[in-house]
Amino acid sequence: MLKNTSSGYGLIAILLHWIMVLAIFGMFGLGLYMVELTYYDSWYHGSLETHKAIGVLVALVLIGRYVWRLFNTTPAGLSEKKIENTAAHVAHMALYLVMAALLISGYLISTADGRSVEVFGLFSVPATLTDRGSQEEIAGEVHEILAWLLMAMVAVHALAALKHHFINRDNTVKRMLKPGL
Amino acid sequence: MKKLLLALSVSAAAMTATVANAADYVIDTQGAHASVNFKVKHLGYSWLVGRFNDFEGSFEWDKAKPADSEIEVTIKTASVDSNHAERDKHLRSKDFLLTDKYPTATFKSTSYKPTGEGKGELTGEFTLRGVTKTITFPVSQIGEGKDPWGGYRAGFAGEYTLMLGDYGMDGYLGNIPVVMELNVEGVRK
Numbered sequence: 001m002l003k004n005t006s007s008g009y010g011l012i013a014i015l016l017h018w019i020m021v022l023a024i025f026g027m028f029g030l031g032l033y034m035v036e037l038t039y040y041d042s043w044y045h046g047s048l049e050t051h052k053a054i055g056v057l058v059a060l061v062l063i064g065r066y067v068w069r070l071f072n073t074t075p076a077g078l079s080e081k082k083i084e085n086t087a088a089h090v091a092h093m094a095l096y097l098v099m100a101a102l103l104i105s106g107y108l109i110s111t112a113d114g115r116s117v118e119v120f121g122l123f124s125v126p127a128t129l130t131d132r133g134s135q136e137e138i139a140g141e142v143h144e145i146l147a148w149l150l151m152a153m154v155a156v157h158a159l160a161a162l163k164h165h166f167i168n169r170d171n172t173v174k175r176m177l178k179p180g181l
Numbered sequence: 182m183k184k185l186l187l188a189l190s191v192s193a194a195a196m197t198a199t200v201a202n203a204a205d206y207v208i209d210t211q212g213a214h215a216s217v218n219f220k221v222k223h224l225g226y227s228w229l230v231g232r233f234n235d236f237e238g239s240f241e242w243d244k245a246k247p248a249d250s251e252i253e254v255t256i257k258t259a260s261v262d263s264n265h266a267e268r269d270k271h272l273r274s275k276d277f278l279l280t281d282k283y284p285t286a287t288f289k290s291t292s293y294k295p296t297g298e299g300k301g302e303l304t305g306e307f308t309l310r311g312v313t314k315t316i317t318f319p320v321s322q323i324g325e326g327k328d329p330w331g332g333y334r335a336g337f338a339g340e341y342t343l344m345l346g347d348y349g350m351d352g353y354l355g356n357i358p359v360v361m362e363l364n365v366e367g368v369r370k
Contacts, residue, residue, distance in 0.1 A: 038276075038353055048267070113266035133234070133259070136266040137273065 001180040004072045008171075008181035013072065016065045017176060023058045024099075027051065028151055052110055053119045059103040066096065078170045088160075095153055102146045108139035203241035203249045206335060206367025210237050214336075214366035217256055221359045231263030231272075233286075240367055242335050244325065247301060250293040254363075256286040258310075277350055283310045293320070303339060309348040316341060328368075336366035 003010040009017075034047035077085025110117055111127030112135035118124045129135065164172035175181040208215050217236050223229040238254035259280040261272045273280040290305035296319075304317040318341035325335035340362050346355030 040353055109270065110267060113264065113269075115266070132266050132269070133262070136270045137259075140270060 004075055005180065006073055006076055008075055008175045009179060010072070011179045012068060013065075014176060014179055016061065016068065019061060020058070020065070020099075023054065023061070024150065024154065027054060027058065028147060030054075031147060049118065052106070052117050055103055055106050056117055056119045056125055058099075059107075062096070062099055062103065075175065078164070078172055079168075091153070091157065091160075095150075095157065098146055098150045098153060102143060102150060105139045105143040105146060109136045109143060112136040112139065203243040203246060203251070205370040206240050206242055207370060208236075208238040208240065208254070209334070209366050209368050214334075216362075216364045217254070218362040218364070219359055220362070221354070221357060229263065231261060231269075233257065233260050234262050235260030238288075238365070240365070242325075242367070244335075247295045248293060250301075250303075251290050252303070252305070252365075253289045254287065254365075258284060258286050276352055277345070277354075279310060286310070291315075307341075307343075309343075310350060312348045314347065316343075333369040334366055335369070336364070338365075339363045 001010050002012050004013055030047060030051050034043070034051060037044045037047060077088060079085050079088075107117060107125065108129060111125075112130055113132045114127045114130045116124035116126045161173050161176070164170050165174070171181055215236075217233040218230060219232065220228045220230045233256045235257035236254060238252065240250065240252035242250050258278045259273055261269055261278060261280075263269055263272065272278055286307075286309045288305055288307045290303055292304045293301050294304070295301045299322040301320050301322070302317055303320045304315065306313050307316045308314075318339055320337050320339040323336040323338055326333070328334050340360060342358045342360050344356060345351075345359060
């Protein structure tokens with residue numbers, strides 16, 4: 001059961017969701033860790049190179065995920081109250097937006113001087129906007145703020161899902177674990 | 182009446198005599214004929230060079246009276262440029278320049294002592310990352326004269342080696358010398 005139905009998610013959507021969960025938590029942790037390293041730590045360069053490379057891959061997965069969403073049915077909201085379904089929809093769109101802004105701001109830091117982002121030696125993403133001097137600073141501030149904002153939104157997202165599971169006792173969490181519900 | 186006229190002309194002459202001191206020069210950042218550069222050894226293996234792109238200043242200079250010379254320069258620390266955005270971002274951070282808190286570095290001279298033909302020692306107050314120290318360093322007069330566009334210019338070069346640890350940057354580069362190279366050309370006002 002790969003594709004979504006009107007009531008449940010397909011396997012692809014479910015896998016994409018949990019891959020993103022791992023990526024988001026992993027990247028946040030890596031980001032927090034790498035900025036504490038000093039120039040003489042052996043992972044000083046490697047941690048940043050890894051963070052940037054994974055960032056590019058996450059951006060590709062996010063694009064893929066959005067395209068998949070366009071070509072699929074979106075399962076109906078599980079609440080009887082229209083406002084709750086709308087709120088969930090808005091919250092999910094906000095998650096996509098913050099993720100996209102986070103990825104773009106990260107890219108703008110490293111490409112501010114015209115350098116490309118190397119992805120594990122396989123390919124590189126060239127620079128576009130290059131306003132060296134201020135771009136890396138502004139993009140850096142934005143990137144840091146959005147990272148924390150995303151984690152706050154993730155916390156709310158997770159708590160809301162658990163609320164639906166334990167309090168409303170509906171299929172919200174179940175259908176993100178099992179295809180075809 | 183004659184005495185009054187005599188007194189007035191003597192004091193006028195006296196005043197004009199004191200006005201003929203060192204001329205004012207503006208450092209030509211407009212034409213980018215000046216630079217504030219630095220170099221520091223990378224891991225001890227090579228010279229890493231960079232500069233501060235944004236600075237301004239002026240100086241007073243008279244070839245006939247070099248000891249009257251004065252200079253002041255203000256550098257925008259956030260304009261640090263080592264040709265690498267990620268490195269420059271690190272240099273602006275609290276590990277190094279902390280440019281958010283200390284947006285400028287300044288040098289204001291207190292004396293200039295000629296030491297030979299076209300050379301001298303410049304002493305002044307240098308403030309970096311909020312720490313002020315009195316420093317003295319050698320300066321060379323490179324040349325001076327008219328330019329093709331109606332102006333008069335004078336140029337100098339100076340070099341000073343500092344330790345980051347002396348200016349609040351104790352971290353892992355605290356004890357590595359950083360060579361500051363100052364090149365200025367001023368246009369006489």
